[in-house]
Amino acid sequence: MEPTLYTNDMVFAETISRRLFRINRGDVVVVCNPMDPHTQICKRVIGMEGDIVCTNNKSYWIKKYEHIARGEKITSVQLFWQRFPIGHVWLEGDNMEHSSDSRLYGPVPYALIRSRVVWKIWPLSNFGSIDKCPTGRSHEN
Known part of the structure; x- marks a missing residue:
C-alpha cells in the first residue's frame, strides 16, 4: 500500500462500516487474504459489485x-x-507494480473484509486520515 501505508505504520480501523455494508470505492480495508486465509492484507477498494x-x-x-x-x-x-458477482469487491494496492491483489486472485467476497482503515496513527508525524489513492485509480469510471 505504499506510499499510503508502510510496513511499520499503525492504523485505526473500524468494523461498523463493514457490518452496515458501507464500504465504498476508495476505502482502504483489511481483508482475509484470499490466497492464505491465515493472514490479513490491506488493500484499497477499486470496484464494487x-x-x-x-x-x-x-x-x-x-x-x-x-x-x-x-x-x-x-x-x-x-x-x-x-x-463482478454480487457480494464481491475488486481490491488493489496503491503500489500497483509491486502488489498482489485482485489482478491476481480476482474479485474478493465481501465477507472477507474485516475492517475499514480510518486513520494512520503511527508514526505521529504522519497522523491523520487515510489519503485518497495517490494514482487516482479508485475514482475511475
Missing part, C-alpha cells in the same frame, strides 16, 4: 455498470470483460 472489469492482458480497469447500461461503447481493446 455490479461494476465491470475490463482487461487487455496488460492492464485492468473498472467501469461502473451504469455507464455500460447507458450504451457506452466498449472498444475492441476491451474484448475481455466480466461483471
Whole structure:
C-alpha cells in the first residue's frame, strides 16, 4: 500500500462500516487474504459489485455498470470483460507494480473484509486520515 501505508505504520480501523455494508470505492480495508486465509492484507477498494472489469492482458480497469447500461461503447481493446458477482469487491494496492491483489486472485467476497482503515496513527508525524489513492485509480469510471 505504499506510499499510503508502510510496513511499520499503525492504523485505526473500524468494523461498523463493514457490518452496515458501507464500504465504498476508495476505502482502504483489511481483508482475509484470499490466497492464505491465515493472514490479513490491506488493500484499497477499486470496484464494487455490479461494476465491470475490463482487461487487455496488460492492464485492468473498472467501469461502473451504469455507464455500460447507458450504451457506452466498449472498444475492441476491451474484448475481455466480466461483471463482478454480487457480494464481491475488486481490491488493489496503491503500489500497483509491486502488489498482489485482485489482478491476481480476482474479485474478493465481501465477507472477507474485516475492517475499514480510518486513520494512520503511527508514526505521529504522519497522523491523520487515510489519503485518497495517490494514482487516482479508485475514482475511475
